[in-house]
Structure formats: structure tokens, C-alpha cells
Amino acid sequence: MDITVFSPGIYTYGAMLIGGVLRDAGHTVTLTRTPAVPAGSLLVASLFSTQHLLDPAVRNLVRTHRERGGKVYVGGPVSAVPEIVLGELGPDAVVVGEGEETIVRLVSEGVSPTLPGIAYLDGDRPFVTPPAPPAPIDRSLPLIPEDIGSQSVRGASAYIETHRGCIGGCTFCQVPRFFGREVRSRDLASILTEVRAFRAAGATRLSVSGGTGSLYGSRDGEMDPEAFIALLRGMAEVMGPRNVSSPDIRVDCITDEILDAIRAYTIGWVFFGIESGSDRVLRLMGKGAKVRQVEEAVERCREHGLRVAGSFIVGYPGETGRDYEATKDLIAALCLDDVFVSSAEPIPGTPLADLAVKTPRDQNPAFVPHTGEYRTLGLTESEARCFDMMMHADIFRPQIRLVTDEVYATYLAEARKQGQDIRAATELILRYGRART
Ligand code: SF4
Missing domain, CATH: 3.40.50.280 (Cobalamin-binding domain)
Structure with a gap:
């Protein structure tokens, strides 16, 4: 067919x-x-x-x-x-x-x-119909398009799936709901065959996908750092270490050996989903980590000569002005090499979607009009926080990025776009009357 x-x-x-x-x-x-x-x-x-x-x-x-x-x-x-x-x-x-x-x-x-x-x-x-059982984790080669080398998603031509599932239970994330909280890892030889096929098809850089990279090989909630290190080493032997990245990792899923391997076998960046500088909000998000662990993890990465990027979520239902300021303070203190800011998006089927549906509009930052510093711009509270946080993060990089008129306009448009998307997603979930399967 x-x-x-x-x-x-x-x-x-x-x-x-x-x-x-x-x-x-x-x-x-x-x-x-x-x-x-x-x-x-x-x-x-x-x-x-x-x-x-x-x-x-x-x-x-x-x-x-x-x-x-x-x-x-x-x-x-x-x-x-x-x-x-x-x-x-x-x-x-x-x-x-x-x-x-x-x-x-x-x-x-x-x-x-x-x-x-x-x-x-x-x-x-x-x-x-009744659910199908989880698919077998090992399978044949993906269909790799001829122009895969032209693709760049956060710098990588493709994100190779090395394992499925995540031990985490973050309320905004679909991974543990879609793939489960038990980690299923692929056979290393099969992954490396695939890496060689991507390289032959013209992929310039490959990244490890699967929620949090260092969970590769873990069993019953116990990490297996040797398995993850062998994975990175094997990928680097095929692609060259400057063409491998292993970005997403939990702050509580690192060891000295893992960080050394990231330094030796990849482009040398770690990407943490930090999300908030408030322990209260991290608890609401089910992050399973505290601000203190974030600070320690970032410092440890730096001791290993790694660059660190972090993502943050603003406008989570229940986030107060004080929580938001705590996140700004954390960004200032960490001085990260790169920062990604997004407004909390309810993905259907996640606990955050349930929460967004239950939160009255006049208490949901995605709908509440902003009345503070940016009130003349006609933003909602989550849009204003997203916009403000993006500019704030630029001041606290190792190399300051100047907020020119063009950058200002780009950030404002991005914050507005995210706000529109989130309201549309919330309306959709409300329309169907349920958020979870
Ligand atoms: S640690 Fe990452 S992949 Fe796992 S549930 Fe949280 S956000 Fe999702």
C-alpha cells in the first residue's frame, strides 16, 4: 500500500x-x-x-x-x-x-x-477499544529521510529514542503518562546500528531522547551509570563527540562519572528542567526535586567543566508573585549559560490539564489580565511573567545579551503566542469536559 x-x-x-x-x-x-x-x-x-x-x-x-x-x-x-x-x-x-x-x-x-x-x-x-500492550522496545530501523541533515532541532538533526518511560511524575509532562514510569531501555547494539544509519543518511548531530537521558539502562528505579556512559561513548565513536548531545537530565539523576562522560563524549552541555525557584511550586508541579538540589547540581556540572542550560515554567496555576520573584532570584544566582522560558501549558491527559480545568478563570494566570509593570501592553499575567522572565534571564548570563528593540519585540510576540496557545488548549480541554484518559 x-x-x-x-x-x-x-x-x-x-x-x-x-x-x-x-x-x-x-x-x-x-x-x-x-x-x-x-x-x-x-x-x-x-x-x-x-x-x-x-x-x-x-x-x-x-x-x-x-x-x-x-x-x-x-x-x-x-x-x-x-x-x-x-x-x-x-x-x-x-x-x-x-x-x-x-x-x-x-x-x-x-x-x-x-x-x-x-x-x-x-x-x-x-x-x-481496550488498550494495546506496550510495544516492544527493540525494533527495526526508522525511515530516515534523505534530507535529515537539513534538520536542526535545538542543534540536533534527530533525537534518538534510547529508552521509554520516566521515573518522574511532573504534572505538566506527558512522558510518564504515555510511556509509563518504568524505564524500558533499548539494546545498545541496536541503538548504535541506528546511529550509523543516521550518520550515513547525513545527520550532523544526534541527541539522546527519552525524557531524562541518564535513566538509560536503569531498572526498578535504580540508575545504571555504566550503561549510560557506554551509550554516550558508542555514539561518540560513530558521530564524533562534537556531534553528540545528551541534553535533558534530572538534577537528581547525575553522578560524577555521568558528568565526566558528558564532558568526554558530547558537546559538553547539560539541560536541566528547573521550572521554578520556589519549593512550593516545585511541589505543586510534582517535580520531586528542591531548589537546593538544583543549586548543587548546577555547581557540580560546572566543577566538571560543563555548560548548563535550564528551562523554567511561569504562570503555573497557584504561582504567586512571591514564587515568581523566587524564580527570578534563582536565575540571577545560577547565571546559566542558556535559559528557556515558557508559560505553563496544559497538555490533555496530564494532571496540569485537570488543574487548569478546575482553576477558575479569575485565578488562572493564563486568563487573568496583568495589572503591573506591563499593563499598557494588554497581556495576561502568565504572558507578562513569560516576557519579563525572558528579558531578566538575558541580564544574568555569563555574557550579557543586550535587549535591543528587536529582541524586545521578539520576546513580546513569543509571550503573546504562548498565551494564545495555552488559552486555546484550555478551551479545548474544557470543551471535551475531561482532561485525562
Ligand atoms: S523528569 Fe522530565 S521526562 Fe520525567 S516526568 Fe519530569 S519533565 Fe517529564
């Missing part, structure tokens, strides 16, 4: 994986980042953001393809709440959860109430 796998904007690892699985099942598969599909091709849309469900280009693609008689299946992280996908896009079916085995059966057998792991409309009512 002729199949087009559509991954909006970027070739995600998940889309490449589904492409590879379908190719190995004997189909002719094309992977595309643009919303176009030839008539007669079966469309598999791999969607990773709630915003894709609201994107006119994606909606139009699904609608017109079905009007031409084509079939459309949707999978990926948006499948966490399949009723929303069915209601917004109206595909023939949604592949729910880990879809590698389900999609192959769906393509060959068609929609059926006896096929586990799918959802579809029965008349105008959503019908969700």
Missing part, C-alpha cells in the same frame, strides 16, 4: 519510527513535514502537539483527503485523549498510545472493535 506519514514541521523520531515499521511491513512509505498527501495514498498523521489539532493546515489536510476518498489515521502524543482528536479532526481512526504494532494491524485489517489500541467514531459517538 502507498502510505504518507505526515509529521508537521519537523521529522520527529516517532514519525520516522512509524515510517520504518510500515516500510518493514511491505508498504511504500513517504515521510513528509509539509501538509500535502497524494490522492490514493493512506495518510498517517503523527501529531505531537495539541496545537496541531487546531492548526488550519492540519485540519484542512485531513478534511480534504477524506473528501477525496482517502483514509486518515492519526497517532502520536495527541492520542492521549482520543476523543479530542476524533472531535477536532474526524479521522477514520486514532492509534492510541504506543502505536508501532497497532498501526500495522490497522492498515491491514481496517477499523474494528476487536483491534486493541484504537479509537474511532461509531456514528457520532467515540468508541475506544
Whole structure:
């Protein structure tokens, strides 16, 4: 069968994986980042953001393809709440959860109430079949597009999936809900075969994906630093250490050996999801770490000669002005090499989505009008904090970045865009009356 796998904007690892699985099942598969599909091709849309469900280009693609008689299946992280996908896009079916085995059966057998792991409309009512078991962690090569070398996502051509699941329970994150809290790691030889294939296809830098990198090889909640070090060493032997990154890591999942390996076998950066400088907010977020641990982890990385980036979330429901100031103080004290700021986004199926739905609008920073320093800009409280934090972070870098008029306008537009997206996601969740599967 002729199949087009559509991954909006970027070739995600998940889309490449589904492409590879379908190719190995004997189909002719094309992977595309643009919303176009030839008539007669079966469309598999791999969607990773709630915003894709609201994107006119994606909606139009699904609608017109079905009007031409084509079939459309949707999978990926948006499948966490399949009723929303069915209601917004109206595909023939949604592949729910880990879809590698389900999609192959769906393509060959068609929609059926006896096929586990799918959802579809029965008349105008959503019908969700029982969940499929987690897919096997080892599998054949992904479908690697010829132009993979042209892609740069935070500097990497692709994020290789080395393991699934995360021991964490952060309320805003989908990883433990989608893949579970038990870590399942791939065989090292299989990962390295894949790394060689990416390199042969022109990938210039590869990164370790999977929530928090150093959990690779862990069992029963116990880390296995040797497994993670062997992974980095193996990737560096293929790609060269300047072409490997291992960015995302928990502050409580580092050891001296791990940091030495990151220094030796990667570009030498660590990326911590710090989120807040308030222990109270970190508790609300279920982060499982305290500000003191963040400070110690950053210092330890520096002792190992690493550069450290951190991400922060503002406008979490319940975040007070005092909590926000504590986060600004932490950014000033840490003097990070790079900082990423985002407003708290409720992803359907996460506890944060539940919280956003339960929080009255006049108490939700995503909706409350800002009345402070930036009141003339017409921002909400979370937009104002996001904008303010981005400018604040620039002052406290090792090399100060000047906030020019252009930078100011860029940050303001970004804060506004995030605010709009978050309100749209919240409205969507409210419309469907539930946030969790
Ligand atoms: S540690 Fe990272 S991957 Fe794990 S739940 Fe928290 S945010 Fe998600």
C-alpha cells in the first residue's frame, strides 16, 4: 500500500519510527513535514502537539483527503485523549498510545472493535477499544529521510529514542503518562546500528531522547551509570563527540562519572528542567526535586567543566508573585549559560490539564489580565511573567545579551503566542469536559 506519514514541521523520531515499521511491513512509505498527501495514498498523521489539532493546515489536510476518498489515521502524543482528536479532526481512526504494532494491524485489517489500541467514531459517538500492550522496545530501523541533515532541532538533526518511560511524575509532562514510569531501555547494539544509519543518511548531530537521558539502562528505579556512559561513548565513536548531545537530565539523576562522560563524549552541555525557584511550586508541579538540589547540581556540572542550560515554567496555576520573584532570584544566582522560558501549558491527559480545568478563570494566570509593570501592553499575567522572565534571564548570563528593540519585540510576540496557545488548549480541554484518559 502507498502510505504518507505526515509529521508537521519537523521529522520527529516517532514519525520516522512509524515510517520504518510500515516500510518493514511491505508498504511504500513517504515521510513528509509539509501538509500535502497524494490522492490514493493512506495518510498517517503523527501529531505531537495539541496545537496541531487546531492548526488550519492540519485540519484542512485531513478534511480534504477524506473528501477525496482517502483514509486518515492519526497517532502520536495527541492520542492521549482520543476523543479530542476524533472531535477536532474526524479521522477514520486514532492509534492510541504506543502505536508501532497497532498501526500495522490497522492498515491491514481496517477499523474494528476487536483491534486493541484504537479509537474511532461509531456514528457520532467515540468508541475506544481496550488498550494495546506496550510495544516492544527493540525494533527495526526508522525511515530516515534523505534530507535529515537539513534538520536542526535545538542543534540536533534527530533525537534518538534510547529508552521509554520516566521515573518522574511532573504534572505538566506527558512522558510518564504515555510511556509509563518504568524505564524500558533499548539494546545498545541496536541503538548504535541506528546511529550509523543516521550518520550515513547525513545527520550532523544526534541527541539522546527519552525524557531524562541518564535513566538509560536503569531498572526498578535504580540508575545504571555504566550503561549510560557506554551509550554516550558508542555514539561518540560513530558521530564524533562534537556531534553528540545528551541534553535533558534530572538534577537528581547525575553522578560524577555521568558528568565526566558528558564532558568526554558530547558537546559538553547539560539541560536541566528547573521550572521554578520556589519549593512550593516545585511541589505543586510534582517535580520531586528542591531548589537546593538544583543549586548543587548546577555547581557540580560546572566543577566538571560543563555548560548548563535550564528551562523554567511561569504562570503555573497557584504561582504567586512571591514564587515568581523566587524564580527570578534563582536565575540571577545560577547565571546559566542558556535559559528557556515558557508559560505553563496544559497538555490533555496530564494532571496540569485537570488543574487548569478546575482553576477558575479569575485565578488562572493564563486568563487573568496583568495589572503591573506591563499593563499598557494588554497581556495576561502568565504572558507578562513569560516576557519579563525572558528579558531578566538575558541580564544574568555569563555574557550579557543586550535587549535591543528587536529582541524586545521578539520576546513580546513569543509571550503573546504562548498565551494564545495555552488559552486555546484550555478551551479545548474544557470543551471535551475531561482532561485525562
Ligand atoms: S523528569 Fe522530565 S521526562 Fe520525567 S516526568 Fe519530569 S519533565 Fe517529564
